[in-house]
Amino acid sequence: MDWLKTKLISALSGDQKVSRQLLLSLAALVAVASLVLVAINRPEAPTGEFEITEGLNEAEAVDQFLYVHIVGEIKTPGMYQLPLGARLVDAVFAAGGLTADADNSSVNLARELSDGEQIVVFKVGEIAEAGGSAPGGLISINRATAEQLEELPGIGPALSSRIIAYRDANGGFKTKEDLLNVSGIGDSIFAGFTDLITL
Structure with missing residues (x-):
């Protein structure tokens, strides 16, 4: 050089x-x-290589959601798909909100939802008239009085008071099967009234 x-x-x-x-x-x-x-x-040109990431398989995708059916004093009643861990307020929001006649004290908006449940939002004064009975003559385990619970086969005053104590301590029942957590209710007693109750 x-x-x-x-x-x-x-x-x-x-x-x-x-x-x-x-x-x-x-x-x-x-x-x-x-x-x-x-x-x-010169900036680096893309090499044509890319990273492949696996998506959720069908079973995992289904496990990410729950389905609820919301009826009564709601603007758009129907079935809704919500993410796991959703609360009742999320279902109400998805359904367009409560109607003007809705009794918002009839539901616990902070309650966590469970898959497959039906939510009934009553009119103001409707709960007082219906008591713990739900549409179809079923007894609502989340709203029934001790006397109404005692109408169920195998439930007496002691069990009805335990059911109410459990309900109050846990913010209500999320599934019918939660009744099995109440001391004194076993599989045979539960099987005797499972078709007579609703949430």
Whole structure:
């Protein structure tokens, strides 16, 4: 490289004639240097490689949601798909909200929902008239009085008071099967009235 520098200085100072070979070498050197600079400053082009991430399989996707049926004094009654861990307020919001006649004290909006449950929102005064009975003559385990619970086969005063104590302590029953957590209610007693109750 020094020989090129020396010849170039000599040629520029007029001491020596510039040869054709020197000019070609100089032009080639400038071209190579330009290409190197362009290549260094050029952004990386995509390589065509990409990362494949696995999505949820069908069973996992289903496990991410729960379904509830909300009826009564609600703007758009029906069945709704909600994320696991959703609360009653989420179902009410999904259904467009409560009607003007709804008794919002008839439901616990903070209650966590369970898959497959039906939610009934009553009119103001409707609960007082219906008591613990739900549509279809079923007894609502979340609203029934001790006397109404005692109408169920196998439930006496002691069990009805335990049911109410459990209901009050746990914010209501999320499923019918939660009754099995009440001391004194076993599979056989539960089987005797399971078709007569609702949430």
